[in-house]
Structures are given as structure tokens and as C-alpha cells.
Amino acid sequence: MDKVVRSATDAVADIPDGATIAVGGFGLCGIPSVLIRALLDVGTHELEVVSNNCGVDDWGLGLLLQEHRVRRVVASYVGENKEFARQYLAGELEVELTPQGTLAERLRAGGSGIAAFYTRTGVGTLVAEGGLPWRYDAEGNVAVASPPKPVERFTVRGVEHEYVREQAIAADFALVRAAVGDRAGNLVFHSAARNFNPLCATAGRVTVAEVERLVPVGELDPDAVHLPGIFVDRVVELTPEQTADKRIERRTLREVAP
Structure with a gap:
């Protein structure tokens, strides 16, 4: 089954207002930034987002927050997002802060059919x-x-x-990012960018994956697959420019003596 769709916009076009979406990533590492941008562009509102955190003010899920597209967040970490904190304290946003390991297990349970x-x-x-x-x-x-x-x-x-x-948490949709994927939806993640992505993918009733490199079915070693394609419904191939556009949440430098 070929699960590749033409564009990120097509992949998220049927996500309705009020949907619950599980979004992979940790900080800005491994986030499905292209799918998030597409969701912003199609104008979906009143979203409930389940994610480790909610991006930063100008990237990732922070873009949806800035446009007031999110009504509720289930997360373990507020991070560097000042608008997240402002909306929460101003009563504009509902936030369920959850211990990080508990959040991971709630997603894993949702994907495994375990109620609690x-x-x-x-x-x-x-x-x-x-x-x-x-x-x-x-x-x-x-x-x-x-x-x-x-x-x-x-x-x-x-x-x-x-x-x-x-x-457990079971989402209507899940958005994830992988380093490599094939046309059947089998995914391979890169090192720490795996983080919450497999958990979110299994917890979503419909899972959309953006992949940095798309390969033919059969090219991936089955032992190297981190997430089987049975959990993935749609695959979006990123352009080289989209693949390279990766932000750093916080950069700390020190001067080195000459």
C-alpha cells in the first residue's frame, strides 16, 4: 500500500476543528515542523494538543499558539515559549501539566489499547x-x-x-517526523530525534509522518525499522530545503581564548 500523499497540506486537510492531535518531538528536536505549518495554513481551530512541550514563540507548535488555534495542551514542559505562559496565566489556554514519564506511558498505553x-x-x-x-x-x-x-x-x-x-491518551490524529521512511510507512528516526515520535504515532487514530528521505519499500532492513508502517496512515516527503530547516531552542556559547 502506497501511503505517500502529494503535500503536507493534503495530509492535514481533513483534521477538523476541535480535534485532539498528538505531536512528536522534544523541544525543537524531531518536531514535524512542516506538518504543523500546514495545519496553520489550512486554518484549523480549537485544537487539543498532546506533546512534550509546545514549541517556541516563532517555531513549531508555538506558531499555532500565536494564532490562538489551540484551546488545550497536555504537556510536561512549558520551555522557552513566553506566549504559552502568557495565554495560560491569562486564562486563554487550558494546560494539563503531566510528569514526563507519565505522559510517555499514557501515550504508549493509548497506542497499545490499555485503558489505564x-x-x-x-x-x-x-x-x-x-x-x-x-x-x-x-x-x-x-x-x-x-x-x-x-x-x-x-x-x-x-x-x-x-x-x-x-x-491512557488516544488522539484523533498524530503528527510525527522521521529521518527515513518508505512508501508503506515504515519509519526510522535519527538518534534522540526519536523521542516522543513513536509514542505519538501509535496513539493516533490517523497518523501522518513527514520524512526527510523517502525510500522504496524493501530498502529498509526490517531490524532497523523503529516504527512499523501499520501505525502510519500518510507519508509526506520533505524537500531538501524543508529537511535542512531545523531550529535550535537555546544556543549557549563561550569564548575560547586564542
């Missing part, structure tokens, strides 16, 4: 007890707070602990 799981992360904090501010009002009061989560005791390796129940 238990973890010790968050026990004894507002993560489990509820009360985390999800949305503020215009006066800075908490308008929507996180609900309490079920906590149970389990014995693991002979030691009893409390565990909090976390629900």
Missing part, C-alpha cells in the same frame, strides 16, 4: 490529590482544576506502596 495504568509518580502530590490549575480566569483565579485520581496500594517485589491511576 498505575504509577508511583505523583502519589502524595496534587497530581494524585487534584487541584492543579488547568485554567485560570481573567482575574487570575483557578477556573478549572484537575480532579483527584484513584489511589490504591499494591505490593511489588515484596514492598507495598501507593500507586495513582493514570488514564
Whole structure:
């Protein structure tokens, strides 16, 4: 099955207003920047975004935030995005901050058909007890707070602990980026750019992948495939210019003595 579509715009054109989208990447590493830009161009609104973070002010998911296309974010990290923080504190954006490992496992569970799981992360904090501010009002009061989560005791390796129940995440669409892909959707990621991409891809009901290099089916060593094509519905081949356009979130330099 040939899953290659003509353009990024065609690949995201049917994402409706109000959809939940899982977006791969960590910081600006491995983000599907071309698909995000296409989603901005088609004008989709009221999105719920599930991603490790929300880009920066002028790149990645930050572009959607600037245009007020996002109504809710499930993330583990705000990062360098000042507009993200401003919208959250001004009551314009609902934000569910989630421990990073828990977010990864919620996505993995969603892709595996697991409804929920238990973890010790968050026990004894507002993560489990509820009360985390999800949305503020215009006066800075908490308008929507996180609900309490079920906590149970389990014995693991002979030691009893409390565990909090976390629900899986299943998204309507997933947007990811890979270094190499074939026409059947099998994907290979480059080093740390793999990050949240496979997890988001499996959690999406419809998954769209932008690939830096497209190869014929059969060229990839099956043992080298990081994400099987069964999880990918659409493939967009990037141009050399799109492939090379990669931003750095924060650059730190030091002077070197001559």
C-alpha cells in the first residue's frame, strides 16, 4: 500500500476543528515542523494538543499558539515559549501539566489499547490529590482544576506502596517526523530525534509522518525499522530545503581564548 500523499497540506486537510492531535518531538528536536505549518495554513481551530512541550514563540507548535488555534495542551514542559505562559496565566489556554514519564506511558498505553495504568509518580502530590490549575480566569483565579485520581496500594517485589491511576491518551490524529521512511510507512528516526515520535504515532487514530528521505519499500532492513508502517496512515516527503530547516531552542556559547 502506497501511503505517500502529494503535500503536507493534503495530509492535514481533513483534521477538523476541535480535534485532539498528538505531536512528536522534544523541544525543537524531531518536531514535524512542516506538518504543523500546514495545519496553520489550512486554518484549523480549537485544537487539543498532546506533546512534550509546545514549541517556541516563532517555531513549531508555538506558531499555532500565536494564532490562538489551540484551546488545550497536555504537556510536561512549558520551555522557552513566553506566549504559552502568557495565554495560560491569562486564562486563554487550558494546560494539563503531566510528569514526563507519565505522559510517555499514557501515550504508549493509548497506542497499545490499555485503558489505564498505575504509577508511583505523583502519589502524595496534587497530581494524585487534584487541584492543579488547568485554567485560570481573567482575574487570575483557578477556573478549572484537575480532579483527584484513584489511589490504591499494591505490593511489588515484596514492598507495598501507593500507586495513582493514570488514564491512557488516544488522539484523533498524530503528527510525527522521521529521518527515513518508505512508501508503506515504515519509519526510522535519527538518534534522540526519536523521542516522543513513536509514542505519538501509535496513539493516533490517523497518523501522518513527514520524512526527510523517502525510500522504496524493501530498502529498509526490517531490524532497523523503529516504527512499523501499520501505525502510519500518510507519508509526506520533505524537500531538501524543508529537511535542512531545523531550529535550535537555546544556543549557549563561550569564548575560547586564542
